[in-house]
Amino acid sequence: MQVLFKTRYEDDIHFLAKTGEKIRVGLVVLLLIAAPLFLQNYYLAELGLMLVYAIAGIGLMILTGHTGQVSFGHAAFLAIGAYCHSILISHGVPFSVSVVLTVTLSGVIGMLLGRSASKMHGFYLAIATLAFLILVETFLGEWEAVTGGHAGFKVPALKLFGIPLKAMWQQYYLDLFFVFVVVLGAANLFRTPTGRSFLAVRDSELSARSLGVSVEWVKIQSFGVSAAITGLAGVLLAHHLSYLSPEVFGVLESLKLMLMIVVGGLGSILGAIFGAILISLLPIAISFLRDVLPPAVGQQAGLEPLLFGLIIVVFIVFEPQGIYGRWMKIRFFFETFPYYRKSSFVRQKSYLKTERMR
Amino acid sequence: MSAAATLSVRNLSIMFGGVHAVEDVSFDVNPGEIFAIIGPNGAGKSTIFNLISRLYEPSNGSIHYGEHDLLKLPAHKIVKTGIARTFQNIELFEQATVLQNLLVGRHSHSSGNPLTDFAFLPGVKRSELEHRRKVEDIIDLLEIAQYRDERISDLSYGARKNVELARALCAEPSLLLLDEPASGLNNEETDDVGFWLEDIKHDLGVTLVMVEHDMNLVGSIADRVMAINDGRLITIGTPEEVRENAEVQQAYLGVSP
Numbered sequence: 001m002q003v004l005f006k007t008r009y010e011d012d013i014h015f016l017a018k019t020g021e022k023i024r025v026g027l028v029v030l031l032l033i034a035a036p037l038f039l040q041n042y043y044l045a046e047l048g049l050m051l052v053y054a055i056a057g058i059g060l061m062i063l064t065g066h067t068g069q070v071s072f073g074h075a076a077f078l079a080i081g082a083y084c085h086s087i088l089i090s091h092g093v094p095f096s097v098s099v100v101l102t103v104t105l106s107g108v109i110g111m112l113l114g115r116s117a118s119k120m121h122g123f124y125l126a127i128a129t130l131a132f133l134i135l136v137e138t139f140l141g142e143w144e145a146v147t148g149g150h151a152g153f154k155v156p157a158l159k160l161f162g163i164p165l166k167a168m169w170q171q172y173y174l175d176l177f178f179v180f181v182v183v184l185g186a187a188n189l190f191r192t193p194t195g196r197s198f199l200a201v202r203d204s205e206l207s208a209r210s211l212g213v214s215v216e217w218v219k220i221q222s223f224g225v226s227a228a229i230t231g232l233a234g235v236l237l238a239h240h241l242s243y244l245s246p247e248v249f250g251v252l253e254s255l256k257l258m259l260m261i262v263v264g265g266l267g268s269i270l271g272a273i274f275g276a277i278l279i280s281l282l283p284i285a286i287s288f289l290r291d292v293l294p295p296a297v298g299q300q301a302g303l304e305p306l307l308f309g310l311i312i313v314v315f316i317v318f319e320p321q322g323i324y325g326r327w328m329k330i331r332f333f334f335e336t337f338p339y340y341r342k343s344s345f346v347r348q349k350s351y352l353k354t355e356r357m358r
Numbered sequence: 359m360s361a362a363a364t365l366s367v368r369n370l371s372i373m374f375g376g377v378h379a380v381e382d383v384s385f386d387v388n389p390g391e392i393f394a395i396i397g398p399n400g401a402g403k404s405t406i407f408n409l410i411s412r413l414y415e416p417s418n419g420s421i422h423y424g425e426h427d428l429l430k431l432p433a434h435k436i437v438k439t440g441i442a443r444t445f446q447n448i449e450l451f452e453q454a455t456v457l458q459n460l461l462v463g464r465h466s467h468s469s470g471n472p473l474t475d476f477a478f479l480p481g482v483k484r485s486e487l488e489h490r491r492k493v494e495d496i497i498d499l500l501e502i503a504q505y506r507d508e509r510i511s512d513l514s515y516g517a518r519k520n521v522e523l524a525r526a527l528c529a530e531p532s533l534l535l536l537d538e539p540a541s542g543l544n545n546e547e548t549d550d551v552g553f554w555l556e557d558i559k560h561d562l563g564v565t566l567v568m569v570e571h572d573m574n575l576v577g578s579i580a581d582r583v584m585a586i587n588d589g590r591l592i593t594i595g596t597p598e599e600v601r602e603n604a605e606v607q608q609a610y611l612g613v614s615p
Contacts, residue, residue: 009490012457013483188478192486193461193470196454200462203451210411210445211529212437212466221472267453 015187032176036169044168045240050280051175052236055182057260057272059229062186064258065266066195067222068202070122073113073129074257076136077227079249080106081234083140083147086155086244095160102235103228110227114220133254140246152245155238175236182229186269189225198222230257252305259308263315265324274323282307362389362532362565363424363440365410370419372409379405381589382419387533392559392566394580396573396600398609402589403569404446407535411443412436423533437466442531444522446538446569450510456521457506460496463528464489493528500524500554516547523551527558534558536568540575548572552579573601585609 004017016022036044060074081102088098117128140147147153158165158174165171189195200208201218209215238244256279264275286307290298297303319326325345333340365387372380380402387393395403408414410421412433421428426439442463451459468489474482497503500520505513513521519539526534539555540548552575558564570576576583576597583600585592587609593600600606 009487009494012490013486185476189472189475192475192478192482193465193468194472194475196458196462197465197470199454199458200451200465203453204449206413207445207449207451207525208462209413209433210437210443211463211525212434213462214432214434225472225476 013191015191036172041168044172046280048168048172048175049237049240050276051172051179052233052240053257053260053279054179054273054276055236056230056233056257057264057276058182058186058269059226059231059233060257061261061264061266061269061272062189062198062229063222063226065261065268065271066190066202067198067219067226069117069219069222070126071129071226072126072251072254072258073131073133073136074226074230075249075251075253076133077106077110077230078234078237078253078257079136079140079246080109080227081231082155082238082241082244082249083153083234084231085235086153086238087146089159090154090156094162095158099232099235103232106231106234107224107228110231111220111224113227114223115216117223118216118219130251130254133249133251137246137250140249147246148244150246152243155242155244158239171239174239178232178236182232183269183273186229190269194221252308255305255308259312262312263322265322265327268324270327271322271324274327278311278323362563364388364422365441365533365565365567366422367406367410368420368422370406370409370416370421372405372414372416372418378589380409380416383586383589383591384419385584385591385594387565387567389532389565390559390563391581392555392568392579394576394583394597395567395569395586396571396576396583396606397586397592401586401609403586404537405589406586407443407537407567407569410436410535411441437529437531440530440532441535442526442529442533443535444526444537444539446541448515448518448522450518450522450525452510455507455509456502456513457493459510459521459525460493460528461489463525464492466529467492492530496524496527499527499557515542516544519543519551523554527562527564531564533565533567536566536570538569538571540570540572548575551575555579573597577601 004011006012006017011017016025035047039047056074056078059077060071063069063071063074084105085098085102088101089095093101113129113132117125120128141150143149144151158171160174165174190199197208197213197218198221200211200213201215201222205215208218241248260275260279261272262275263278264273265271282304286303289303289307292298315322321328329345332344367386368384370380370383371378383402383406385393395406397403405414409416410428412428412431416429423439423441428436428439428441431439451462454462468485497506500523502517502520502524505517505521510518510521519542523536523539536555540551543551555566555568556579559566568580580597582594583597584594585600585603585606587605592605592609593603595603
């Protein structure tokens with residue numbers, strides 16, 4: 001077991017305190033940077049998509065995992081990001097400008113939603129966000145003149161500062177760049193007053209308020225930050241999809257984001273990334289299942305949502321802290337070997353306390 | 359630290375449905391004193407606290423702290439006037455560490471902005487270190503250094519009580535509202551709390567208002583005591599005067615001696 005000897009306050013501010021963590025994170029970063037060297041285009045595209053979902057997951061994680069506000073409407077922000085960006089660049093707006101505008105728009109819409117949701121809790125909030133999603137989806141479908149309606153919208157080719165990025169590795173690096181920005185930014189957020197006020201609202205609105213945190217303003221901020229990050233994911237997603245249609249951003253997509261953060265582990269950035277990895281592996285599992293199961297079951301259309309639901313249920317019952325929680329336990333097991341006990345991590349607490357005293 | 363001021367409560371009333379939880383209560387808390395509020399269960403002690411910290415809206419009356427009219431402020435602005443509080447049923451941020459809890463206590467002194475925080479600009483880091491130094495002073499004062507990196511959900515009840523007191527002190531208040539600081543603590547821990555409260559009063563110059571059932575603690579540290587029953591004020595005086603008051607004895611024992 002490693003004992004940290006801290007000598008300066010900066011030691012608590014830095015992200016990676018232990019040598020082991022530094023090595024692990026360094027290795028992952030190196031692998032991600034080197035990935036185009038040894039991955040074929042198909043797998044590189046899948047990896048890029050995974051990174052995009054990691055960004056979206058972090059967006060939802062900040063809102064649901066860290067601020068305790070449920071949102072079943074986050075696919076709407078993916079849609080807003082994807083459509084707004086595609087429409088802007090198809091009108092000749094440069095990529096860099098479009099990203100800034102899109103992220104801002106998404107953030108502002110998020111803040112407006114947050115403003116109206118700031119007095120809602122639990123159940124009502126879930127319904128309200130779901131309604132928002134349906135609204136956006138319908139809106140995108142009906143506004144044919146601009147969005148192309150249900151016929152779809154062709155995403156223009158990716159161009160950065162006038163240089164076309166045709167190869168998959170170029171797009172991959174773009175995704176990777178934004179993942180670094182978002183992970184770093186989100187981690188920054190939680191070592192500063194803004195992030196701590198989010199956690200405060202999640203755990204006790206009452207005492208947050210008595211310590212000077214404006215609960216309503218925190219919820220608006222959290223919705224804003226979360227929507228902006230998810231909007232960014234939408235921008236990148238558009239280039240992966242290359243063809244947008246409102247149905248892509250439906251309830252199932254929202255459920256997918258929710259699945260990611262619940263299964264990944266609520267309340268940690270790493271959890272969102274674990275969730276993204278799982279989500280990316282699911283299609284492989286599904287195609288495998290289709291082959292293995294009898295045709296009457298395997299060829300059913302609802303296999304994907306069924307699997308989503310099943311995974312959520314299994315995790316809530318057996319590992320409510322998600323993959324991240326399991327990862328912590330395994331690490332703890334090795335760090336404290338042979339002292340780990342079954343009850344070492346017993347905690348009867350949940351992260352979502354939206355129902356609590358207000 | 360904001361300058362000490364007088365807390366003056368006038369004709370305070372609140373009704374829940376048809377019940378007068380607090381009815382026409384007036385009192386002053388002078389700067390630098392320890393003021394205890396006693397009364398049987400359901401007398402309205404915590405309700406008075408919740409009214410002062412603006413969690414409840416009074417139906418009548420006024421609350422002033424120095425030149426601040428508290429009833430004109432929303433709940434989250436109260437701490438800016440120098441009033442911090444603890445809760446009867448410990449309201450800590452359970453899934454956060456002790457250090458994070460205490461740093462939230464500094465919230466009223468930090469000017470958070472999601473954009474600068476997201477980028478972690480040098481100024482943000484500087485103010486973080488500054489807050490950390492302040493928090494560390496409180497950790498020293500209340501001797502909770504060994505819990506610094508623990509999660510609240512892993513702490514014992516007594517430790518949580520100390521952390522909650524520490525968190526309120528991190529806001530650098532000039533007036534501290536303590537809702538049953540000694541409830542659930544054993545005699546030794548209660549004595550510790552008594553010493554700390556006197557330290558806080560003398561060394562930090564903080565005015566203390568506490569709701570407390572432990573009459574030994576009240577008798578040993580309180581300068582003045584207010585007794586209430588059924589939401590109405592019975593008497594205000596020194597601990598001895600209040601203890602001898604016939605109406606107080608009746609409220610507690612049910613019979614007049």
